[in-house]
Amino acid sequence: xxxxxxxxxxxxxxxxxxxxxxxxxxxxxxxxxxxxxxxxxxxxxxxxxxxxxxxxxxxxxxxxxxxxxxxxxxxxxxxxxxxxxxxxxxxxxxxxxxxxxxxxxxxxxxxxxxxxxxxxxxxxxxxxxxxxxxxxxxxxxxxxxxxxxxxxxxxxxxxxxxxxxxxxxxxxxxxxxxxxxxxxxxxxxxxxxxxxxxxxxxxxxxxxxxxxxxxxxxxxxxxxxxxxxxxxxxxxxxxxxxxxxxxxxxxxxxxxxxxxxxxxxxxxxxxxxxxxxxxxxxxxxxxxxxxxxxxxxxxxxxxxxxxxxxxxxxxxxxxxxxxxxxxxxxxxxxxxxxxxxxxxxxxxxxxxxxxxxxxxxxxxxxxxxxxxxxxxxxxxxxxxxxxxxxxxxxxxxxxxxxxxxxxxxxx
Numbered sequence: 001x002x003x004x005x006x007x008x009x010x011x012x013x014x015x016x017x018x019x020x021x022x023x024x025x026x027x028x029x030x031x032x033x034x035x036x037x038x039x040x041x042x043x044x045x046x047x048x049x050x051x052x053x054x055x056x057x058x059x060x061x062x063x064x065x066x067x068x069x070x071x072x073x074x075x076x077x078x079x080x081x082x083x084x085x086x087x088x089x090x091x092x093x094x095x096x097x098x099x100x101x102x103x104x105x106x107x108x109x110x111x112x113x114x115x116x117x118x119x120x121x122x123x124x125x126x127x128x129x130x131x132x133x134x135x136x137x138x139x140x141x142x143x144x145x146x147x148x149x150x151x152x153x154x155x156x157x158x159x160x161x162x163x164x165x166x167x168x169x170x171x172x173x174x175x176x177x178x179x180x181x182x183x184x185x186x187x188x189x190x191x192x193x194x195x196x197x198x199x200x201x202x203x204x205x206x207x208x209x210x211x212x213x214x215x216x217x218x219x220x221x222x223x224x225x226x227x228x229x230x231x232x233x234x235x236x237x238x239x240x241x242x243x244x245x246x247x248x249x250x251x252x253x254x255x256x257x258x259x260x261x262x263x264x265x266x267x268x269x270x271x272x273x274x275x276x277x278x279x280x281x282x283x284x285x286x287x288x289x290x291x292x293x294x295x296x297x298x299x300x301x302x303x304x305x306x307x308x309x310x311x312x313x314x315x316x317x318x319x320x321x322x323x324x325x326x327x328x329x330x331x332x333x334x335x336x337x338x339x340x341x342x343x344x345x346x347x348x349x350x351x352x353x354x355x356x357x358x359x360x361x362x363x364x365x366x367x368x369x370x371x372x373x374x375x376x377x378x379x380x381x382x383x384x385x386x387x388x389x390x391x392x393x394x395x396x397x398x399x400x401x402x403x404x405x406x407x408x409x410x411x
Contacts, residue, residue: 064254073096092124101129153196199229247275258278344376
């Protein structure tokens with residue numbers, strides 16, 4: 001009987017863990033497992049020991065090709081706004097630019113920029129800094145403390161405050177420091193490292209095509225190129241012809257393109273350059289439903305009441321994120337007003353003589369199809385405040401608002 005008992009499990013297809021039951025134990029069968037997965041005890045333990053000795057694998061690939069990427073947007077790219085964009089079809093989101101020295105000093109307001117909402121399924125954070133030691137230390141800290149899918153280095157910020165300290169765009173001219181930052185951060189991160197750059201610093205001196213092969217060799221998993229120089233700001237259209245040249249220079253590293261996308265036609269044209277995907281910045285601020293338009297290949301003649309519903313959802317998300325006390329309400333209002341200073345530039349599809357609206361065109365004064373549509377077209381801060389009062393109640397008596405950016409002030 002003892003002999004038969006030992007053989008029975010093998011016949012039932014369980015060669016991996018059978019054997020004689022111990023003295024006094026009841027006889028047991030073996031769980032049936034498909035033959036291709038079966039192994040011996042020795043092979044099982046050898047495999048685990050060998051794997052344990054291996055270096056932890058660094059996941060340096062970021063597979064977001066063909067995805068719609070919402071740009072990291074200072075001030076306006078806050079968590080409630082990103083939730084709105086996710087709802088309309090943004091695939092990839094990124095936190096607002098965070099300054100590495102502020103993070104290392106433990107500034108609560110800076111750490112708040114790295115917060116991720118559960119709906120952000122592919123999410124990264126963007127760091128700005130000018131020095132390899134602080135950027136590497138910061139990357140190491142983030143690697144231990146937050147859950148993200150990638151970390152991005154800001155090499156596109158044009159503002160003087162950042163540029164004069166050697167950060168943002170200035171790194172494009174500081175090749176040795178730039179290399180040390182990329183290599184250093186890449187070494188300490190367990191997630192892919194990406195970089196956002198411009199065409200260059202000066203208007204007619206393109207640097208990106210020279211930097212891209214180097215970035216690939218230094219270990220960047222993906223680069224996004226904004227088709228403008230620092231000097232240019234928004235005075236001219238983004239140079240998609242140059243972005244197309246840069247796709248070849250970057251290959252096989254994926255290159256995303258960024259600049260002037262406000263319609264599905266713009267997106268289709270951009271994809272024809274060979275980029276791996278597109279990043280959308282101002283276009284999302286003017287109309288967050290742009291992601292839906294691109295995915296559904298249509299123009300959406302969205303009504304003023306639908307647009308007000310989007311703003312209402314933003315205020316709900318804002319109160320949830322910043323708090324519903326007086327301070328939270330006013331913080332939500334300020335961020336809503338910053339966003340309204342962009343939203344007023346959207347011209348409803350049904351009013352256009354020629355489709356699509358172009359991002360560099362200045363909207364004339366026009367009457368909407370109803371009072372709300374006309375109010376939403378106003379470029380006066382007093383009217384933006386009026387819209388905020390519809391959603392958040394009256395402003396305090398001493399309330400003043402000036403938008404941070406100058407992009408809405410036409411010269």
